[in-house]
Amino acid sequence: MKNRRTRTLQSERRMKAAMSIVLTIVCIIYCLPVVSVAVNSFKKNTYVKTDTFSLPNEESSAGFDNFIKGMTFGEYPFWKSVVFSVVITVLSTALIVLFTSMAAWYIARVDSKICRIIYYLCVFSMVVPFQMVMYTLSKTADTLKLNTPWTIPVVYLGFGAGLAIFMFVGFVKSIPLEIEEAASIDGCGPVRTFFSVVFPMLKPTMISVGILEIMWVWNDYLLPSLVLDLNKYKTIPIHIQYLKGSYGTVDLGATMALIFLSIIPVIIFYLSCQKYIIKGVAAGAVKG
């Protein structure tokens, strides 16, 4: 009996080791697309298409030329797109987290008819695809002059409020009311109760919502491309789409250099906040 048990244990250990090796190989393959972007960003244009999978050699290597060229490529400086992407992402996320948490607290605690209507409209907005409103939304935003990086966060707040409200309301309902009642007995008005008592307690959900919004806004292409005044403002996805849109004349080496530059901060962000990102994504998925 004991013998058999050790034998199955042994075979299990061997199987796990084998699985570990298989998964390692799969992992390496999984990384190859990113690696190939990195490699190709150091190649001359014509070699990206013909020698995609070889390392740059003496003949095909372009050194850092692609990066230098990419900076001013497409008649729009790349650093400007980066700045606007950062501005839009930071402002939108801050706006969404602040205002939707306030609204969600009010909705969960007051629970009047209007609150319920707003709540259900928010839930409803989560199932509406962007194509449904894209034309009319871009016209409305244009009329209201929301077409700059400093005002487009209002559009993001409006279109993205649904999921955030939904997640915050769910969380607020799980917080016991007693704490807020105690605060109100101590003479705190609603504003102070929210900002000094409730707001700190919302932190875990804020991180989840914040992560989801950052991932959405940073990578979003269609909304800013329709709303922003594209002659003046571009974001990173719009910039890259513009480069490739002019097919045939495009410098693939320089494009890969820009793609490589735009992936690096994402990977750094991911590796440094991995725990929160995975938690936030799981929370958003389960609730959404």
Place this chain on the structure above:
Amino acid sequence: MRGTGRRAMMRRWSWLFLGPVVAAFIIGFIWPFIQGIWLSFCKFNIISDAKFDGIGNYLKAFKDQSFMHAFWYTALFAVTSLVLINVLAFTVAYLLTQGIRGSNIFRTVFFMPNLIGGIVLGYIWSMIFDGILSHWGTSILLETRYGFWGLIILMLWQQVGYMMIIYIAGLQAVPEDMLESAKIDGASRMQTLFKVTIPNVMPSITICVFLSLTNGFKLFDQNLALNGGGQPFIQNADGSVVKTTEMLALNIYSTFYGTNSASRGTAQAKAVIFFILVAGLGLAQLAFTRKKEVQQ
């Protein structure tokens, strides 16, 4: 008594708490949505000259061969990617919860592509596919099947890690003593998997199935970046062009912003049909998960 007093106090501040979100929500969602429904029944080039046209736009949308092609193409794509993504994601999640060495690193790597945006992903893969296909003197933009399977591979690369995270959360919630007693009862590994583990992760499976289905239907950025070159296409007898790798969202987009601005009414009607389709899937999911929750 105390509760009502507190509520009355809060009501006085409703403009502060609700105001910003409600204002932005009206600008960013409610008004465009209502206007969108209205415009789908109108003829227009620009919004100010919209004239009521009944269901003309809807008739045109259903008669549009490129739209119908996009619908079936999207449905085929969504179902294919749904099956592949979920089978792979579940397998990986199952392996990573068996205590294999390096599980955390594997999880980190598999999830990573999720953070890269659709446009960038599309161009990364278009470089890779063209790098492979150029050896045969062809390109991903030249054949429908290349475009289809290319997009499937891209979606697998991006989404398997995401679904894996949800499956891992589900698998970790399977009660340990249930697995233990199955083992004591002499159940084989496969028996335990199908009779104990899978029934216990059904909620996760439902979520992932619906998520991958709606993701497949709503796909835009990746489709634009990978297949957006305008080829391959079929020319119909009446001169209309059907782009064979164009999915629903991209079809709506190109109807809106194509050369013919008179077709914007049709585009808006297509968008409403698209909305009903996607919302239907969403509601089905809600009903499905609710039912499951009641049973538990």
